[in-house]
Amino acid sequence: MFRFPVAIPVALCTVLLALTPAAATAADAPREPYGINLEGLSYPYPVGLLPLVNDGEQLRMAYMDVAPAQPNGRTVLLLHGRNFPSSYWAPVIKTLTGAGFRVVVPDQIGFGKSSKPSGELHFDTLARNTMALLDHLGIAKADVVAHSMGGMLAVRIARAAPDRVAHLVLTAPIGLEDYRFYVPPIPSDKIIESEDRLTADGYRKQLETNYALKLPPEQVTPFIDARFNLKDSADYPRWLRAFVSSYQMIYREPVVHEIPLLTQPTLFIMGADDHNAPGRPNAPDALKAKMGQNAELARTLAGRMRDGRTEVIANAGHLVFLEAPDRYDALLLDFLGK
Template sequence: MNRLCAAALASALLASLHAPASAATREPYGIGLEGFAYPYPVSLLPLTNDGEQVRMAYMDVAPVQPNGRTVVLLHGRNFPSSYWAPVIRTLSDAGYRVVVPDQIGFGKSSKPQGELHFDTLARNTMALLDHLQIAKADIVAHSLGGMLGVRIARAYPDRVDHLVLTAPIGLEDYRLYVPPTPTEKILENEDKLTADGYRKQLETNYALKLPADQVTPFIDARFNIKGSAEYPRWLRAFVSSAQMIYREPVAHEIPLIARPTLFIMGADDHNAPGKANAPEALRPKMGHNADLAQALAAKMPNARAEVIPGTGHLVFLEAPAKYNELVLGFLAAH
């Protein structure tokens, strides 16, 4: 009987470990993702943004056999920088020092009271490189990080060796399709979103091909924060990032980038922020990201676009072998 009870208890425990956390049972994280593990040690850099004291979290991963070069990884809006873990490992194994910041407003970095701006995030990233005494780096960016990568390459071309834009957003000016949305309306909509609704949103908007258990950490990273007393401040920073994407387009600057640039696109990625708020007649014109990348690359002096079939927005997690081959080949060839 004791053995039967023990077996039943073990079975129940296993089931509970693999069951999705409900809103009632979620262990709250802090708005700096306290309680959420990162794959490498995290350091904090004090900064001042618009008179506000903030701290920028980052991982700085040294290779065993250095090749003398550094890669900076720039994360997307809906993801903590920890999702770069497999890419960090690949680059580190190839000899690169890998610096992985959480931008201010995201992940384990401070959530500011003020508005977010790409120029400020670009300056913060340069301040981090200065702090680490890195004169020049390769930039590998994803999603919203791609917009930031464009700003950095345009504002600080002498600090950038190569630019890899991984399923970037901002390849079109969303203001041409989507009417302006009041911040309070976005706050209301984001606050009403449930964990299940968020999972469906990611699966739909990003054409995710990942198993459900690989998506769960992204759900946890967002919804466990709702248990924090500072959740309203996190939410305002998160919504500020949506307004930043809309108000500060970079599409018009991309053809002006002179640094060697590689677009790596998922063929099925039709993500277009704000598309649901566009007039119905305009929605089909948005989010043709692979086509947009190829058209932009053709206008640039030193760029090309690679499209990986059968992949969505998280292309580096969905097709890691092909992604690694493209990135390592591109960085080594120049």
């Protein structure tokens, strides 16, 4: 069980609760491993499952559909990043439902509580799956709020189905540069070997370094558990291959060239200290320092768009909506109120 320090804000406590295992155990006792669909990890709201077929494979897409107490008639679609279950959106879900929005929060195929496919992941397929979910829920149009890798998916959705996206909020998105210009292609088997060697302590250091995290260690621990409590699952090799496929999708399917073509009102919310750049360790030394200038990249791209703007939050990293929740929520609600 995780113990909350008294000083942790309510919003941070909310996300900790969202990531706490369903069964309580003694602090020093071993826990049963999670399943590769995060069986054993509680989400903050009920989870539904939508049957899908991708490349002939029967799959199920997990999602939360959260209704507000006083509806305003609008829906927000939240899209998660690569290293996080969708439950980490818990504080933002509370903010949005409190403002009257219905909130739909899927785990993309390959992530969280959704099926792990045997084939490769592609942004176009994830976009079609997400549109199928909105169709299933009877939602014709939504505001899209996305984080990290979810920002790349949001761009693909907004380009493929522009009439279905009202506003676009890209929260510390990756994909603001074409990583192929910096990083040579890496075989999947080599990445699988590297990821399989990673320890929980190594992963914590990776998150803290790559994401410039401003969160207390207790806030990071549930993310470590969400990754490493499934390592002893019998189906762990299947999860690992899907996880590595998501890296290859990010590398092979850039969206930066599409961003200036977006027609929807778009807000980038960036952490000033977020210099996350997938693949940087594999880039030539001369190029590493040029990667991940994300706030400046967002400003440049917004200036090339029909209706884009960038807000940069000081003293925040990649998880800006958890690190600076008050400022983030104010920017989010103001923009969606347009």
